[in-house]
Amino acid sequence: MGFLRTLQNTADGAKALTTGARITMRHYMGQLLKTEPLQTVQYPEERREQFPRTRWRHVLTRYENGLEKCIGCSLCAGACPARCIYVEAAENTDEDRYSPGERYAVKYEINMLRCIFCGFCQDACPTGAIVLRKDFELADFTRKDFLYTKEMLLEGASVIPLTAVGTHKEAVK
Amino acid sequence: MPDNRLTQTEASLNPAVTQMVNIKIDGIELQVPKGENIIESAKRAGVDIPYFCYHPRLSKGDAANCRMCLVDVFAPRRAPDGTVSLAKMPKPQASCTLPADEGMVIVTDSEAVVRDRKGVLEFLLINHPLDCPICDRGGECPLQNNAIFYGAATSRYTEEKRHFPKAYPLAENVVFDRERCIHCARCTRFTEDISGDAQLGFLKRGADMEVGTFEHTAYKSKFSGNVIELCPVGALLSRSYRFKARPWDLHSQRSVCSKCSNGCNIKIDYRLDSLQRINGRINEAVNEEWTCDKGKFGHSYVSSEARLKTPMLKTGGEWKAIDWTEALQILVGKLRDANGSVAGIGGQRCTNEDNFAFQKLFREVLKSNDIDSRVEGYLGSVNKPLYERFGYHAMGNAIAELEDMKTILVLGSQLVDEQPIIYLRVRKAYRFKGATVINAVSSVPEDSPKVGDFAQLELVYKPGTEAALLKGILSVLSAEKLASVNGFAKGYTLEKAAEETGVSAEAIQQAARLMATGKLAIIAGREVANHANHLEVVQAIGDLAEATGNAQNINLPGEDVNSQGAADMGVLPDFAPGYAPLENPGKNTAQILQAAADGSLKVLWVAGAKLLEKFPNRELAQAAFASDTFIVVNELTMTETAQAADLVLPAASFAEKEGTFTNCERRVQRIHKAFDISLEIKPDWLIFSEVATRMGGGGGSFFSARDILKAISAQVPAYAGLTAKSLGDEGVRWNYPDK
Numbered sequence: 001m002g003f004l005r006t007l008q009n010t011a012d013g014a015k016a017l018t019t020g021a022r023i024t025m026r027h028y029m030g031q032l033l034k035t036e037p038l039q040t041v042q043y044p045e046e047r048r049e050q051f052p053r054t055r056w057r058h059v060l061t062r063y064e065n066g067l068e069k070c071i072g073c074s075l076c077a078g079a080c081p082a083r084c085i086y087v088e089a090a091e092n093t094d095e096d097r098y099s100p101g102e103r104y105a106v107k108y109e110i111n112m113l114r115c116i117f118c119g120f121c122q123d124a125c126p127t128g129a130i131v132l133r134k135d136f137e138l139a140d141f142t143r144k145d146f147l148y149t150k151e152m153l154l155e156g157a158s159v160i161p162l163t164a165v166g167t168h169k170e171a172v173k
Numbered sequence: 174m175p176d177n178r179l180t181q182t183e184a185s186l187n188p189a190v191t192q193m194v195n196i197k198i199d200g201i202e203l204q205v206p207k208g209e210n211i212i213e214s215a216k217r218a219g220v221d222i223p224y225f226c227y228h229p230r231l232s233k234g235d236a237a238n239c240r241m242c243l244v245d246v247f248a249p250r251r252a253p254d255g256t257v258s259l260a261k262m263p264k265p266q267a268s269c270t271l272p273a274d275e276g277m278v279i280v281t282d283s284e285a286v287v288r289d290r291k292g293v294l295e296f297l298l299i300n301h302p303l304d305c306p307i308c309d310r311g312g313e314c315p316l317q318n319n320a321i322f323y324g325a326a327t328s329r330y331t332e333e334k335r336h337f338p339k340a341y342p343l344a345e346n347v348v349f350d351r352e353r354c355i356h357c358a359r360c361t362r363f364t365e366d367i368s369g370d371a372q373l374g375f376l377k378r379g380a381d382m383e384v385g386t387f388e389h390t391a392y393k394s395k396f397s398g399n400v401i402e403l404c405p406v407g408a409l410l411s412r413s414y415r416f417k418a419r420p421w422d423l424h425s426q427r428s429v430c431s432k433c434s435n436g437c438n439i440k441i442d443y444r445l446d447s448l449q450r451i452n453g454r455i456n457e458a459v460n461e462e463w464t465c466d467k468g469k470f471g472h473s474y475v476s477s478e479a480r481l482k483t484p485m486l487k488t489g490g491e492w493k494a495i496d497w498t499e500a501l502q503i504l505v506g507k508l509r510d511a512n513g514s515v516a517g518i519g520g521q522r523c524t525n526e527d528n529f530a531f532q533k534l535f536r537e538v539l540k541s542n543d544i545d546s547r548v549e550g551y552l553g554s555v556n557k558p559l560y561e562r563f564g565y566h567a568m569g570n571a572i573a574e575l576e577d578m579k580t581i582l583v584l585g586s587q588l589v590d591e592q593p594i595i596y597l598r599v600r601k602a603y604r605f606k607g608a609t610v611i612n613a614v615s616s617v618p619e620d621s622p623k624v625g626d627f628a629q630l631e632l633v634y635k636p637g638t639e640a641a642l643l644k645g646i647l648s649v650l651s652a653e654k655l656a657s658v659n660g661f662a663k664g665y666t667l668e669k670a671a672e673e674t675g676v677s678a679e680a681i682q683q684a685a686r687l688m689a690t691g692k693l694a695i696i697a698g699r700e701v702a703n704h705a706n707h708l709e710v711v712q713a714i715g716d717l718a719e720a721t722g723n724a725q726n727i728n729l730p731g732e733d734v735n736s737q738g739a740a741d742m743g744v745l746p747d748f749a750p751g752y753a754p755l756e757n758p759g760k761n762t763a764q765i766l767q768a769a770a771d772g773s774l775k776v777l778w779v780a781g782a783k784l785l786e787k788f789p790n791r792e793l794a795q796a797a798f799a800s801d802t803f804i805v806v807n808e809l810t811m812t813e814t815a816q817a818a819d820l821v822l823p824a825a826s827f828a829e830k831e832g833t834f835t836n837c838e839r840r841v842q843r844i845h846k847a848f849d850i851s852l853e854i855k856p857d858w859l860i861f862s863e864v865a866t867r868m869g870g871g872g873g874s875f876f877s878a879r880d881i882l883k884a885i886s887a888q889v890p891a892y893a894g895l896t897a898k899s900l901g902d903e904g905v906r907w908n909y910p911d912k
Contacts (some may be wrong), residue, residue, distance in 0.1 A: 073306035074419040089307075089416040102339055103307040103416050126306045 055119045055132035058110055058148070059155050066157040068098050069129035072105030076121035076130055084114035085121060108150035112138060194275040199282060211268035211279055212242050220281055223290065223319045225297075225405040226357035227269035230461065232366050232605075237267040239357050240293045241319065244268045245286055247278040265289055287323075294324035300335040300380065301406070302352045310407030312420035316355065335380060343385070344392035346412050346470045347401060351383050354408040360384060360400035367463065368396040369600045370622035384408075393620060395589050396597070398469035402452060402462075413470055414450040418442075423449060426847035427902065429834050430468040431522065431734045431827040435572070435594035436836025437464050438903070441828050446848045447476035448828055456903050458573050459840065465593035474826070475850075479810040481823035482851045497853065504820060505867045507803045508539060511775030516543035516765040519782030519807075520744040521733035524832030524844065525892075526881040527857035528735070528742035529750065530873060531780055534861045536749070537872040542759030543768075545746050546739035548782050549732070550703035550789045552761040554747055555740055558711040559727060563718075564909055566752075567737055568728045570694055571838045571906060576602045578726070579691030580609045582684075583624050584714070585639055586698020587614070592730055592837070595696060596624065603627050611684050613642060615700060630684055634674040639701060642681070643713035645670020649685035650720055656689055661716035693718070694726040701729065703789055730837035734827075738835030741891060751889040763790065769797035769804075779806045780857055781824065785813045807857050823854045830856035831878040833900065835907075841895060842904030 030036035041048045050056075061069050072089030088107035098104035121130050130153075140146055192207040198218045205214040213229070215222045225239035243265035250260040259278060265286060268279070280286065298320065305311040335352060343349035361373045361384060372392050376385050386392050400409045423442040430437040430451070437460035440452045451472055453464040474480075484500035485492050495503075508515060517535050520528040528546065535544045545552065560566050575581065575598045589596040602608035604627075612628035615636040625631045634642050647662035648670065649655070671678040695714055704710050711729070718727050731737050743750035747758035760768060766784070768774040770793060777797070784794045798804060798817040806818040815821045827834075828847045835841050855863075858881055865873025875881045879897055886895045891907045899905065 071307050072416070073311070074422055075306060078312070078419065078421040087422075088418075091416055101304075101307060 050134040050136070054134050054136070055117045055122075057133055057135040057138060058115075058121070058153055059131055059133050060105075060108060060129055060150065060153045061131055061155050062157050063100070067100055068104060068154065069127045070105045070108065071099055071101060071103050071127055071129070072108070073103070073126060075124040075126060079120040079124035081118060081120060082114045082116050084111040085109070086111075105150060108153060110148045110153065112146040112148055113143065194273055194277075196273050196275075196277040196279065198279045205273045207274065208272040211244065211246075211266075211271045211273055211277075214273050215244075215268065215279070215281065222268055222281055223323050224269055225315060225319070225355060226359060228359055228362075228403065230367065231359060231362040233270055236358065236362070237270040239297070239355065240267060241290065241297075241323075242268045243286060243289045243293070244271075245280040245283045246271065247280070248274070249276040290323040291325045294320055295328055295330070297355050298324070298328060299330045300352070301355065302334060304353075305407075307416075308350075308353065308407035309410050309415060309417075309419075310404070314407060315405040337383075340410075340415070342391075342412075343409070344394065344397045346466055347392065347397050348410050348412050348415060349384070350408050350410065353406045354384055355406050356382055356384070357405055359403045359405065360409060363396075363400055363403055364394065366604060367399070367597060367600070368394055368622050369604070369626055370394050370396075372621070373400070394622060395466055395593060396463065396622070398466050399453070399463050411450060411470070413473065417449050418444050424847070426828075426845050427454060428827065428844045428847065429734075429836075429842045430464065431834075432465075432467045432471055433592065433594075434731045434734060434736050434837035435459065435592055436734070436834055436838075436840060436842055436904075437468055437594055438842070439464060439468065441472075441847045443476075443828070443847050446850055448472055448847070454902075458571065458903060458906070459836065459838075459842075460594050461597075463594070463597055467593065472828075474810065475828045477810070480826075480850055480854070481808065481810060481815075481821060482853050483823060485811075485821040487819050497855075500820060500822060501863060501867060504805060505864060507776050507805075508864070508868065511803075513540050514773070514775040515539050515541050515778065516760060516768065516774055516776075517541075517744075517778040517780065518545055518548070518762050518765060518784065519778075519780035520546040520739040520742070521548070521731070521736045522781045523735060523739070523857045524827075524830065524834060524878070525735065525738040525742050525841070525885060526832045526875075526878045527780070527861070528739045528744045529881050529885050529889075530858040530861040530865075530875055532743045532750065533871075533873040534865045534868075538865045538868045538870075542746055542755060542757060543765055544744050544759065545762040545765065546736070546744035546782075547762055548784060548788045550705070551707035552763050553708065555745060556748075556752065558708060559715065559729065560752075562715055563724050563727065565725075566740065568730050568838050569725045570728055571840075572598055575599060575694055575696075576606050576608075577692065578602055578608050578694040580611065580687050580693045582611045582613065582688065582693065582695045583628070584613045584643075584695060584697045585615065585700030585704070585710075586624075586696060587618060588624050588696065588698060589622055591698050591732060592696070595728075595730065595837075596622075599624065599696070600627065609687050609690075611687060613639070613684075630680060630687065632674075632676045632680055632684060634676050636700070637704065638674040639704065639710045640706065640713040641665075641670050641673040642676060643710070643717050645674065645676075645681045646685045646688065647713075647717055647720060649682050650689060653682075653685070655685060656720045656722070658716075658720045661713075661720060688717070688721055692726065693721050693723045694728060695723070696728045696730070699732065702732070734836075735834045737837055737839060738833070738841075741835055741839075741889065742885070743889075750885070751891055762788070763793065766790075766793045766797040769800050769802040772800055772802070774800075774802050777802050777804045779804065779814060779818065781807055781809075783812060783814055785817060807860060822860055823851075824860065825854050825856040826850075829854065832856070832858075833882065833895075836904075838906060839891075839908070840904045840906040841892065841900060843897065843900045 074087040077085040077087050086109045087105050089103050090106040092104050119132050122132055193204045194207045198215050198220050201218045203218050212222050222242045224242040226236050246262045246266045247259040249257050251257050337351035341349040364373045365371045372386050376383050401411050422444055426441045428439050428441045430439045438454040438456040440454050442450045451469050453462045455462045483494040486495050520531055535541050581599050603610050610628045611630045612624040613632040644662040644665040647658050648665045648667055651658040667678050701710050718724050746761045769777050788794045804818040805820045806815045807822050807824040808815040809826055827844050831846050833841050833843050862875045885892050
């Protein structure tokens with residue numbers, strides 16, 4: 001009976017192989033003859049569409065009038081489990097206004113090497129200033145370059161706020 | 174994270190316990206003193222009652238206005254037939270003013286109470302802007318906490334909130350956000366009960382009510398910083414800390430204030446290497462929980478840009494930054510060349526460890542007794558004024574003991590500037606314990622608060638006539654047979670004293686009568702310490718104290734943070750550590766400066782003493798600094814004294830080193846290192862120790878501050894047995910062996 005079982009096993013194996021090979025060959029031929037779309041993404045020439053709730057690179061957003069949403073409250077730093085956010089706040093004046101209200105972030109730094117992309121900062125933010133967006137290509141060459149400053153994180157403004165001058169202007173692309 | 178400062182109770186302000194009563198709180202049976210506030214009893218039982226306006230150190234006068242501590246109360250009621258039954262009070266009661274009585278049953282978690290708290294919070298939040306994300310109090314805010322634990326999740330109020338301009342400049346150091354105020358009256362009660370200036374009060378009524386000074390003048394106080402910590406919301410804020418950090422950004426380190434000799438316990442809140450704010454730390458024996466504005470706002474120098482970060486050498490009138498190797502090489506070379514012609518001044522702002530290493534270096538390595546820590550007027554033997562007669566040097570009383578005095582004489586002192594925490598005790602003795610305060614000064618400042626505001630009697634004498642005034646008082650005591658004067662004021666009459674001092678004879682008589690009524694404490698200040706005839710004045714003070722039977726109640730507190738410790742550590746020309754007399758005493762500060770001015774001194778080492786700024790004989794100090802003497806200064810910044818030196822060594826501030834300070838009442842307290850500004854900045858003891866090592870060691874080489882503390886406890890009798898551990902959080906007050 002040992003021989004019969006061996007024969008049976010061989011037949012089963014051959015069947016499984018041909019089943020798999022048939023699927024592979026069907027898609028291969030389909031793509032070769034262009035009857036079905038290409039599955040391989042030709043990175044970096046092309047990029048796959050990210051899922052809507054993907055959490056990657058942080059961005060500090062602005063209001064429509066160009067003012068920063070961030071008020072420098074440091075709640076993101078408090079919520080951060082990796083302790084990778086550093087915020088220093090200062091007071092807005094009428095001559096030099098960055099955000100609505102009294103307070104804005106004069107320094108906002110994220111240590112990307114420490115960040116675990118949990119999105120708690122986005123959760124904690126009372127003004128929706130910090131959001132994690134879909135830019136996932138964050139590799140760099142030196143450790144220092146992973147320290148993202150406020151200028152790097154702040155999104156470009158379509159409108160230059162009337163009251164924003166000085167350093168603020170440079171951040172506006 | 175800062176601890177919750179609202180949970181202290183101070184037993185001494187409650188009425189004396191006469192009777193215990195049985196009460197029940199949430200089913201927990203307990204015995205409490207009759208008349209105790211239920212909110213305090215609940216704390217004993219571990220039952221949480223939320224509150225805003227209640228504070229154990231403030232009087233209950235305007236309190237019970239936040240209505241947060243409401244509880245249901247059932248009290249026993251006797252029916253006409255004699256049966257006793259529990260009857261519920263028809264409305265909930267404020268537990269912060271409800272005295273405990275026999276058989277009371279308190280319910281803190283009934284449905285009605287829970288609903289009431291929600292309602293109270295909803296009302297409080299109607300006009301509160303809820304701008305927690307940008308509020309400095311956010312994260313350590315009692316209103317936030319109570320709203321989360323006891324409040325409703327939503328509000329039904331949809332109308333426009335009350336609006337005021339933000340950051341109203343209330344005081345020099347305090348800004349006021351009127352929108353956030355919940356009218357708890359803690360700040361107003363503080364100014365009335367504790368600091369004594371009574372400047373803050375409520376203006377207007379109802380929803381328009383706001384805290385302010387009358388006529389909207391500036392709030393000028395020496396203790397304004399405390400209202401920031403007292404405020405249960407973010408209405409009163411520190412101007413310097415505004416927007417600097419959130420509580421969770423900060424690290425906190427226990428320390429002792431370095432601004433005066435009172436030794437307030439503080440917390441240094443810092444971020445990276447910069448000091449952000451100073452908060453009071455509770456020590457019932459010293460500062461209770463208060464701080465003065467000098468201590469709370471005066472420490473910005475620690476993290477300032479002006480801090481020295483390398484040794485500086487003056488060559489040809491120009492300052493040049495050099496490294497430590499070079500600096501020590503130059504210094505050691507100069508010390509070797511001087512061949513014993515060296516002297517040291519200073520140490521009052523340094524720790525005990527620094528001072529111990531300082532005198533070790535001079536006595537055992539450089540073989541010179543010419544060191545002195547004192548920069549005040551009197552530079553004779555420290556044993557002369559008080560020790561030889563009464564057996565103690567500076568303060569006979571502990572700070573807390575001042576509360577128990579019947580009469581307190583403040584002599585020649587702007588107490589609130591010189592000894593702010595002693596001032597608060599004197600004020601407390603007056604306000605809560607019924608003490609009578611007599612203020613004798615030569616000039617009365619305009620500003621407030623000051624002792625004169627609440628003194629029963631103010632004697633304004635001509636400058637320098639303290640002894641005459643005291644002798645006048647003694648002559649009255651003698652003439653009216655109020656005390657046995659032992660002929661102390663022989664040849665003095667009331668008329669003569671009145672004429673010399675310019676104080677009316679009646680006032681002197683009144684003062685004498687007040688002093689004869691009971692326990693009297695005498696606190697003498699700067700005018701006495703710098704008096705030309707210091708010994709004569711202290712003699713007169715001693716006579717008065719002895720005549721009235723208060724020989725142990727004389728207080729001559731030093732002024733700098735470690736004046737006491739520097740003397741204890743033997744940074745004196747005639748005493749080794751622990752006041753052991755030396756066979757061949759060295760020169761005192763004035764003599765050292767004279768020697769430098771004469772050109773007979775080769776090297777002068779100044780350890781943080783502000784000679785040009787503070788020494789009474791400024792001409793002598795200037796002459797000494799202008800001479801050829803090589804002058805080394807340990808300093809934090811380029812002060813006037815440092816500018817005039819030849820070599821300046823960057824020393825660590827109190828926030829950057831370990832060690833102990835001894836405050837004016839001889840309490841040895843630990844300071845802890847919070848952060849490093851720069852690795853090139855060294856604590857003073859390390860500088861002395863490194864020089865000692867390069868000079869050949871001897872007893873002057875140490876490895877750590879703790880190492881030095883061990884040596885101190887082994888070699889200084891008064892400090893025997895003190896270890897870093899035994900000092901704990903509150904410090905230890907050392908006593909004279911024979912007392």
